[in-house]
Amino acid sequence: MMTLLDVAAIKADFPIFEKKMRNDARLVYLDSGATSQKPNQVMAAEQYFYTHHNAAVHRGSHLLAEEASAAYEGARETVAAFLGAKNDDVIFTKSATESINLLAYSFSNTATGRFALGAGDEILLSEMEHHANLIPWQQLAKRTGATLKWFGVTPEGRLDLSTIDQLISERTKIVALTHQSNVLGTINPIEKISEAVRKVGAIFVLDACQSIPHFAVDVAELGVDFLAFSGHKILGPTGIGVLWGRADLLAAMEPFLFGGSMIETVTMESATWAPAPRKFEAGVPNMAQAVGLAAAIDYLNAIGMDKVHDHEVTLTKYALDGLRTIKGLTIIGPTDMASRGGVVSFALDGIHPHDGGQVLDQYGIAVRTGHHCAWPLMRKYGVSGTTRASFYIYNDLADIDALVEGIEATKKYFKVS
């Protein structure tokens, strides 16, 4: 059964869809994996904050400071409820990239208990990680002498779990994995892996950038220790990200950034830290952006995350069926709907992704082309890059028809049969 949202009604909230693209074409936005478009409600929430409440949070005793703090902490409550988490376990950062770096730096700043890392210890990743969940760990390994290990990826685009017993051992101290691949669309079996991770006492970090915007995620059910995502991929503003962590780990963890707002006491020689989350939010935070993120979550909650997910399943299935009809097109990633989300990467025989992307652009179709910040994965599949279409609540079947027709037109343009 096809389950689709009322896309016309949703699009009416997103003014960018009124824009005419090249050649007067309508916008077919298939690049939400890179960043989502923003509804009026999110932009209005930010403007309302600046118009009515703007002041530095947690600093003044005047009315505006009180209102700004309430708005900012209210945003934290919204995020926490969305994740099934406690308020104090939600840290605002500027992005998922910053969330993961915060964690990696806090590891080396702490260096005791479960945060102690040295020669012989292992950090386990996978070959399908975005650079944001690879390079901070490479650097942590360099700083501490720990060794990087990784799950391979099968030809179908799944995590190769056949070696899990060798890869997760007493030496494993950190496991950092993506929930849903930004290239393949694969949704990884996190609950299953977390059982093995818990047995050896390692810390499990989840990059939820591509999952949180698309289906309901409950941190308690997943069994992970930390989770990171970016606001801009979930209808929210840029400049706001989230790091959720388990309370006991946050309490034991040293900060990454030091300065105002994160302290308890300060002398000329030393300082002590405020409890989490403030310990990890040095400086005046991105207040309006946090409020905008909460408005984005309210928007999605009003639709219902299960309906969001069903809509994307319908679109993705339709896209896979349509793309499969195109001669010379290879889908890179799972071709069935089991445990996969609304991201579809493909290669076209004889056409470089950047060239193909330029022709699609002539029809108003915005796709992502290139290595998608996942260079090791490109090497694995022997391609320099792919074309990626990614779907969200404002896409409909006509967008996918446009993509399929656009690819056929691209083939004609380059005289590829």
Ligand SMILES: Cc1ncc(COP(=O)(O)O)c(C=O)c1O
């Ligand atoms: C899976 C994944 N992780 C991390 C990131 C990094 O997100 P940001 O650039 O917003 O920090 C992205 C962005 O594309 C992503 O897709």
